Amino acid sequence: MKALILVGGYGTRLRPLTFSCPKPCVEFANKPILEHQLAALVKVGVTDVVLAIAYQPEVMHELQSKLSAKYNINIICLQETIPLGTAGPIAAARHILQPNPDEKTYFFVLNSDVICDYPFQEMIDFHKTHGKQGTLVVTQVDDPSKYGVVVSSEQHEILLFVEKPKKFISNKINAGLYFFASTVLDRIENEPTSIEKIFPIMVKDRELCSLILKGFWMDIGQPKDFLIGIELYLNFLSIKSPESLIKGVKYLGDVLIDESAIIEDGCLIGPNVCIGPGVKIESGSRISSSVILAGSTIGAYSWIHESIIGWKCRIGRWVRIEGLTILGENVQVKDEVYLNEIIVLPHKKVKKSKMIKGKILL
DSSP, X not given: OEEEEEOOSOOGGGTTGXXXXXXXXXXXXXXXXXXXXXXXXXXXXXXXXXXXXXXXXXXXXXXHHHHHHHHTOEEEEEEOSSOOTTTHHHHHTHHHHOXXXXXXXXXXXXXXXXXXXXXXXXXXXXXXXXXXXXXXXXXXXXXXXXXXXXXXXXXXXXXXXXXXXXXXXXXXXXXXXXXXXXXXXXXXXXXXXXXXXXXXXXXXXXXXXXXXXXXXXXXXXXXXXXXXXHHHHHHHHHHHOGGGSOOSTTBOSSEEEOTTOEXXXXXXXXXXXXXXXXXXXXXXXXXXXXXXXXXXXXXXXXXXXXXXXXXXXXXXXXXXXXXXXXEOTTOEEOTTOEEEXXXXXXXXXXXXXXXXXXXXXO
């Protein structure tokens, strides 16, 4: 069985982190986003994974090599010379997804932004029951007016897609996880195009069914949702794998910490905090609802809330960071600085407090 993961975007919504590496390489809960999906695919017997890449291909190739060896899986990077959209890469990878044109095969297609308890085995089993060309996973949301919604029959056959409905017709949205029979390849031209343009044609031909996702789901492609995703994922770990979360007098709620990180006495960490490899949190610091990426140091008596600290940052003493502030790689923040809802680009020094919400420090 094979899979294709759409990783060709520039990750603009997750900047400044994606100035340093492609979005699939950014660590989510101390693993690259891509690794979460690969590990789940391997569990259901996927042997070949195609990565449709474009941005910083050399970094993607490096991650490809590491993950291929770690999971003993064949990973093929298919580089886009022009943006192919969400369906173009499927056609471009036809020779891999269906090497023998006379043999029917099956494959997954995934958006790389999605984090959830991946229902891959359930998708396979469900697909066998209906026998149509495609299975689309849907997830239920509280406010469907912000999304394009999916309307299905009681037999799970998709009837129509409605973009941002003004009145309630469904609370189910596209979760970005698909399972296809190789006959779907005949519908997709080898040119830039969107999978969302293919789906209505499949619906017209009654060849697309929906599977409702159980459990948490989040598109983590932008900072606010990245942090919400961390909260949901840590809660998931607290139920499925509680031993992976740290407990003790320094920790409050769900906290994930790499074993190489140093947390000095007098700190209070949590809830909903992820701390990466080689991080040092000096005494008296308070961190909540935040992510501290690898190699960063947080100075003594600092306070960080609802923010993301990039790789190799140096935060001074008595610093206060909050309001969805995002620091890029190797940012230095001087002592006693206050940052509220500020974006700081990589390799910058912040010497004065900044409280203009949404400001980008160049």
